[in-house]
Every structure is written in C-alpha cells, then in structure tokens.
Amino acid sequence: xxxxxxxxxxxxxxxxxxxxxxxxxxxLLGFILLIAFVIFPLTANEFVFRALLTPVLIYSLAAxxxxxxxxxxxxxxxxxxxxxxxxxYACYKLITIFPEMNLIVAIALSGFFSASIGVAFGLPSLRIxxxxxxxxxxxxxxxxxxxxxxxxxxxxxxxxxxxQVPNMRMFGITIAGPNATALTQYYVVLCVVTVxxxxxxxxxxxxxxxxxxxxxxxxxxxxxxxxxxxxAKLMAFFVSSxxxxxxxxxxxxxxxxxxxxxLFDIPLSFRxxxxxxxxGLGSILGNYLGAILIVAxxxxxxxxxxxxxxxxxxxxxxxxxxxxxxALIITFLILEPHGLARYWAVIREKLIIWPFPH
Amino acid sequence: MDFLHSILIQPFADMFGAPDFLVQVLWEGAVSGVxxxxxxxxxxxxxxxxxxxxxxxxxxxxxxALTLVGLHERGVPALLALPMTLGVMFILTVCIERVVLRPxxxxxxxxxxxxxxxxxxxxxxxxxxxxxxxxxxxxxxxLMIPTGSFEFEPFGGFVLIEQRDVTVVAGxxxxxxxxxxxxxxxxxxxxxxxxxxxxxxxLSVGISLSTIWVIVWFIAGVIALVTGIAWGSRAGVSFALExxxxxxxxxxxxxxxxxxxxxxxxxxxxxxLEKLFEIYWGQPLLGGNTEAWFAYVLALVVLLFRPQGxxxxxxxxxx
Numbered sequence: 001x002x003x004x005x006x007x008x009x010x011x012x013x014x015x016x017x018x019x020x021x022x023x024x025x026x027x028l029l030g031f032i033l034l035i036a037f038v039i040f041p042l043t044a045n046e047f048v049f050r051a052l053l054t055p056v057l058i059y060s061l062a063a064x065x066x067x068x069x070x071x072x073x074x075x076x077x078x079x080x081x082x083x084x085x086x087x088x089y090a091c092y093k094l095i096t097i098f099p100e101m102n103l104i105v106a107i108a109l110s111g112f113f114s115a116s117i118g119v120a121f122g123l124p125s126l127r128i129x130x131x132x133x134x135x136x137x138x139x140x141x142x143x144x145x146x147x148x149x150x151x152x153x154x155x156x157x158x159x160x161x162x163x164q165v166p167n168m169r170m171f172g173i174t175i176a177g178p179n180a181t182a183l184t185q186y187y188v189v190l191c192v193v194t195v196x197x198x199x200x201x202x203x204x205x206x207x208x209x210x211x212x213x214x215x216x217x218x219x220x221x222x223x224x225x226x227x228x229x230x231x232a233k234l235m236a237f238f239v240s241s242x243x244x245x246x247x248x249x250x251x252x253x254x255x256x257x258x259x260x261x262x263l264f265d266i267p268l269s270f271r272x273x274x275x276x277x278x279x280g281l282g283s284i285l286g287n288y289l290g291a292i293l294i295v296a297x298x299x300x301x302x303x304x305x306x307x308x309x310x311x312x313x314x315x316x317x318x319x320x321x322x323x324x325x326x327a328l329i330i331t332f333l334i335l336e337p338h339g340l341a342r343y344w345a346v347i348r349e350k351l352i353i354w355p356f357p358h
Numbered sequence: 359m360d361f362l363h364s365i366l367i368q369p370f371a372d373m374f375g376a377p378d379f380l381v382q383v384l385w386e387g388a389v390s391g392v393x394x395x396x397x398x399x400x401x402x403x404x405x406x407x408x409x410x411x412x413x414x415x416x417x418x419x420x421x422x423a424l425t426l427v428g429l430h431e432r433g434v435p436a437l438l439a440l441p442m443t444l445g446v447m448f449i450l451t452v453c454i455e456r457v458v459l460r461p462x463x464x465x466x467x468x469x470x471x472x473x474x475x476x477x478x479x480x481x482x483x484x485x486x487x488x489x490x491x492x493x494x495x496x497x498x499x500x501l502m503i504p505t506g507s508f509e510f511e512p513f514g515g516f517v518l519i520e521q522r523d524v525t526v527v528a529g530x531x532x533x534x535x536x537x538x539x540x541x542x543x544x545x546x547x548x549x550x551x552x553x554x555x556x557x558x559x560x561l562s563v564g565i566s567l568s569t570i571w572v573i574v575w576f577i578a579g580v581i582a583l584v585t586g587i588a589w590g591s592r593a594g595v596s597f598a599l600e601x602x603x604x605x606x607x608x609x610x611x612x613x614x615x616x617x618x619x620x621x622x623x624x625x626x627x628x629x630x631l632e633k634l635f636e637i638y639w640g641q642p643l644l645g646g647n648t649e650a651w652f653a654y655v656l657a658l659v660v661l662l663f664r665p666q667g668x669x670x671x672x673x674x675x676x677x
Contacts, residue, residue, distance in 0.1 A: 076468060124658060127665045131411045131471065131615065135607045136661065139654035142604075150645040266604075270475070277472055316487065323483030329476030333469050334461045 003351035019201070022352070036190055041183055049182035050255075052295060057186075057193045058251050060291035063275040064200055064284065065243030070273075071282035072204055073236030074216030075125050079137035080272045082144035083241045084248025085264030086114035089154050091249035092163045096156055103168050103176055107192070107249040111242040117144070118241025125233050129219075141269060148261035155260075162260040165253050176253045185254045192250060196243055201284055203239065212236055213282075274325055278332055280339025289340035293328075297321055369638035382517050383637050384630060389523045391629020392530045396585045397606035398613065398621035399534065400578040406554040406616045407574045409467055410459075413474040416603015417481045418579055422447055423586030423595045427497060428489045436500030447579035455571050463567070482597060491597055496590035498522060503591065526588040533584055534622065537577070541618075550574060554616070608657035613669050620669030628653045 003024050010016045020026040040053060066080050090113035094106040121140040125133050148154060155163050167177030174180045175188050203209055211232045214222035223229050252259045271294060279290025301324070302317045312320070336342050373380045397415060404412040425446050429439040458473050498505055504521040511517070541547035553560040553570050561567060586595070589602060609628050613620025632652040640648030660668065 076471075124661060128661055130467065132611055132661060132665070134471075135611050135654070136658050138604065138607060139651065139658045142651040142654050146647060146650045150647070273475075315491075319483045319486045321483070322479050323487070326476045326479030326481070326483060329479065330458050330473055333465075333473050333476065334458075337465070337469060 003348065003354065005352055017205075019205075033194070041186070046182050049186045051299065054182070054186050054189055054255050056288070056291045056295045057189045058247055058255055059272065059275055059295060060287040061193050061196060061247035061250065062244055062272045063279065063287035063291055064197065065240045065245075065247060066272050067276050067279075067281065067283070067287055068200065068204065068212075068243065069236050069240035070276060071280075072209060072216060073212040073233065073240075074219075075122070075233060075236060076130070076134040077137040077240075078134050078266075078269055078273065079121065079140035079144075080244055081264045081266065081268030082141045083114045083118055083244040084251055084268065084272075085144060085148055085259075085261070086117050086241075087111060087245025087248030088252040088259055088264070089148060089163065090114065090245070091253060092156075092165075093154065095166070095168070103170060103253065104188070104192070107246055107253065110249045111245040114245025114248065115238045115242040118237045118244070119234050122234055122237030122241075125237070126230055138266075141266060145261050145265055148264065160260070162258050163252065164258045168253075178257065180254075189250055189254050192246065196246065197284065200243065204284065208232075208235065216282075274329060277329055278339055280341030281337075283339065283341035285344060286339050286341030289344070293340065294325070297324065364643060365639070368642075372638055378511075378517050383633050385517070385519060385523075387630035387633030388626060389527060389629070390633070391626040392527050393585055393589050393602065393625075394605050394609050394629055395622045395625025396530055396533070396581055396588070397603055398609040398625050399537070399618065400581045400585075401606060401610055402613075402616060402618055402621045403537075403581070404574055404578050406618075407550045408553065408571060409557075410470045410474065411467065411615070412575075412578065413471060414477040414481065415578060415582065416600045416606070417478045417485075418447075418450075418582040419586045419589070419603065420595070420597055420599045421450070421481050421485050422579065422583035423496065423590045423599065424485055424489045424494070426583070426587065427494045427590070427595050430497050430500065431494075436497050437502075439497075440501070443583060444580065447583060448576055451572055451575040451579055454575060455568055459571055460568060482600075486597065493594045493596040493598070496587060496595050498587075498591040501587065503587075522591050526591075529584060529588070533581065534618075537581075538618065546570075546573065605653060608653035611657040612660055617669040624668065628656065631656065 003022070005022055005024075008023055010021070015021075020029070044053060062080060062084060065083075066077060069075050069077050087107075087110045091106050091110035094109060095101055095103070098106075117140070121137060124136040128136065149161065152161075155161055158164070165177050167174055167179045169175065173184055175184050204212070211222070211227050212235075214225070214227055215229060215232050215236075219229060222232070248264070256263070275287060275290035275294050277290075278293055279288070280286030298317060298321045301321050302312065302314070305312050332339055338345075397419060400415040400418070401412055404410055404415070422443060426439055426443045429442055430436055434442060454477060458477060459470075462470060462473060503525050506521045508519045508521065508524075509516065510519070541551060549560070549565045550570055550573070552563075553565055553567070557567070585602075586599070589599060593599070605628070606625070609621060609624040612628065613622075613624030632649050635652050636646070636649050640646055640652070
C-alpha cells in the first residue's frame, strides 16, 4: 500500500543503481533519522540514553567495522575488541599530548592508529585464511590487551592503570567527561555514526565493495579477473579497523568515561561478532538491528519476568542473557543465516508486491 | 650492547647457572604442554572427521569438570560420579548432534564454527545457572589420584615434581595411545577416518554420519573430562579454565588442524617454550605475563613461513 513502486520509472542505469531505487526507502530512512535526531532527544530520559541509545549506536558502529571485514571481504576476525582498544588509547594519548585538539578531530585521527595496527595484523591474511586467520587475529587480541596493561606510557602512568576522560568542551558545550550530559553525548555519537554509515553504504555498493564481495565469494576467481587480492584484503582490514577504532574511541570518550585494559578483552570482541551474526553478515542495516537486540536483551530479561511477578536476581539475568544469546545464534544460523536484516528484506519485498502474492 | 646482552646472553647464563631451576621450569612447561595437547587433540579429532572447527571444546572441559565436582557436592561418591559425568557428556553430545549439527549439514564450515561459538555461550550460561560460577576444588584425592611429591637433588640443586602431574602425564599418554589404537585398528576408527577423508564417499558406502558425529563428539567429551580433572587438580574448577582453551588454538595453528601428532608435539613445544620465555625473557625484560600471547605470536611467525603448520596437510590453497 505505502510501498507501491508503480509509476516510479527508471530510464537510465544511474537511476537503477541509485542509493534509493524505491522512493519509499528514502522516506523510511528520513523517518528513522527524524526519530533519532528529534523525537528521541525530546522524549527519552537520562537512563534511556545511557543504557540503550548510546550503546546501541556505538555497538552498531563497531559491528559495521567488523561486518565490512567479515561480511563483505570474507575475512573472519576475532580481534575487534583489541582494535577498539587501540582507538580508545590512541584518542586518549592524542588529547593528553595536544590538549587543545578538538575531540572530533582526535577521534577521527585515532581511527588511523587502529587502522595501521589492523593492517599489520591483517598481513597474515595474504598467506592464510579461514580458521587459521581467525586464530591469527586472536593473537592481536591477546598481545594488544597485554600491551595496554604493561605499557604505562599509554595510560599516563596513572596508579589505577585506567584511562579517565577529562572534561572536554566544543563550541562552549561540555561534550565529554564527567560534566557532559547524556543528551549532548548522544548527539555527538549520532552524528559520527550517521556520517560513518553514509560512508560505509557508499563504499560497499561502489567499486571497492564489489571487489571485496568478489574476494569473499571466490578469491581465486577474483584474482583471475584481475583483482589485486593483496590490495583488496589489506584495504578491507584498513577500512574495517578504522571504523572499529573510531567506535572504540566513542565507546570510552562518549559513553563509559573511563576504561582499563580488561574492557577490551575477548568478551567485547565476541559481543560485536554476535551482533554481526544475528544482525546479518554483509548487511549495513543488520548491524543496527543486531545491536538493538543485544543491548536490549538484558534489559528485557531483567524487567519482563518481574512484570509478571517472577523477580530475577541480577546475576541470573546475566546467565540467562548469555544462554539466550547462545541459543539465538544457533537458531539464526539454522533458520536464517542472513540474520535479522534478511527478515526486513522479506517484509520489504512483500510490501512492494502487496496485495498480490506474486 | 647492554640491551643485546640482556636478550642474547644473560638468559642463557641464568639457565646454565642454575640447571636445577631449568629442569623444574622444563618439567612445569611439559606438564602444561601435555594439557594443551589434550585439548588440541579434542579439536583435531572433531576437525578430522567432520571439518568442524569446534570452538566449544574449551567449555566442554569446564562443563565436564563442573559436572563431576557438582555431582560429588550433591553427595554422589567420587567413583560413581565419574561414570555419571560420562553419561552427562554423552547426553550433551547427542543433544548437540540433534539440535545443532544435523540441521546444519552441508552448510559452509564457517557457519559450523559460529554455531559452536553459540554452543559455548549456551553452556556457559547453563553451567553457571546449575553449578554457580565460583571456583571449586577438584576432588583429586577422592578419585584416588596421588597428591604427594617427589624431590630430586640433581646438580646440587632441588627439583620438586608433584605426583599428580606424573599421573596426568601417564594418563595422557595412555589416553593418546588408546585413541590411536582405536582410530587405526578398530572398524569404527576406520569409518571415522574415512569420513574425514571424503564425506560423500563415506556416506555412499553406508557409514552413518550422525552415529559417527555422536561417537567423535563423545570421545572429545571424554578427552575434555580427563583434561578437566587434570587441570582442575592444579588450578581449581571454574569458568576461568576456559582460558586454557584459548591456549590450544595456537597449538592447532602450529601443529596443523588435522594432525594428531602435530597436536601433541605442538602442545609440548608451546608449553615448554612459553614457560622458558616467560621465566628468562618475559619477567626480567617485558614485565611478565607474556604467557598470555607468546603462543599466538610464535604460531603467527611460524605460519608466515609455513602456512600449513608444522605437520598439517599441504592442502591449503596458496592465496
């Protein structure tokens, strides 16, 4: 009904390959942006920003980074958490060395540090692949977290071994640190995420994205048609770790406020991987759907049974949560390997041909 | 010069200056190496027969040890708890085959890998709900594992060897020997190897995929139980044990994913080398705790030169 494509004629290839071949997609996106930029800030409270909205955005950005590497370029990585850590620590060092630096600039620059580390650990992908590569990225995970702990220069020799975000101002408003309000932080994160997502959408549907997909689907065939595998894979590692590093900097500076090395350990990497699997490999939208599910799940488990008069202790919420995520992963792999994003695709196709079934 | 001296000369001077301590370090390394090798063996067995990279092997170790201790806590005598734990592992295996593996037949390898991550999470949550997450003592004496120690005085020094470590090594050797005998001599073992070589061909001569999967996963469960008892008697039983599973992954890279001997030799190598590196280089020069990453970096360096691992089959496509 709303999704009627009748009358939308395409007379050129440009129109056929446009960002929104169907007009309603653009309206829907505009509606979502309206909710995110206007409706949520007007209605949500402090708790919702801190516990739901900001983490959803940051986790979906991290998942977007991993999805580019795993979903588009086909290189499985288990070291996402460590690369987030590189972004966070690089951003911390940047603002301590240059205190006048704009936070947004520092975050954008810190992505380059994690990108270069990501490329260094991506080098084995030129010789090995599949499981061997996944274990090789675990090397980054263990080595970097150890480095965050032992290299005191990284956390400015503080006694606690943790990094603390100072109060930072931009255009006269405190945007990071203990004095910042949840609303301003949410806006900053939302803007960064929107810009990066736009960039990611365009890079994945352009020439580079198609090269990555070719490498993912069959690397030998890709090489035969003249794709430089080395360049393509390292490029995927670069772009992916850049986005992951930015999300790590946001994670610490605009959400957690402080971090120590253990925060970037394996559980974080896995949480991002689960978002990608449940959301849908090789889909931009999936990252957001997956992140919403993963962030909201513990809140739902903690509150819904209490609503029915069965209170659950916080530790069992944790256990039930992890059990359900495990079960969800298996269920999704069996029933719908393309994840939540696939469900939206099905619904959209149904809407386009509605009310006729064929 | 000082720097080079502290890297290249001082550690060796320390080693030969105190040979008794070196022997102690080597023995400790070898014992943990045997345990890494055991976990890696569980991985290899499943990978060889079904091309599934079973990430859940580590949590199976924890789950088996927890079940054993948990049953004992609820009043089951230790020697009865052992077969009961095996029964639980068998039920778990059948469930995994029915619920997870069977619907996924013919999917790409990577999907199976992710499914085993799902199993891992499920078992972590399930185990914590049933047994609680706190550290428990392994029932070493109750299982009649000796707990004393031998003392030697070689080179005028002092070396202490725990009897339970000797038992662990002996048990591991027996287990591996039994396993190799089973794989190479028995009819079922031949079927498992056939399935590993070629699924289609094995199916067409009447080998049942699901039976073999249950058997192989159950054997991996037995190995997990043995590893759990051995490691639990050293460090207690809790979910922190899962960390040793991460140690088995570089062993696999080093030894090759489908090589039984690679898992054993790789495990011993990593166990000994990481202890040596930690004691003689890591602690004086790098601030310690290098065991967290040494195995991975070693495996990574080896892989750059030999992508198939030290003993792996050379079927990895060159990229």
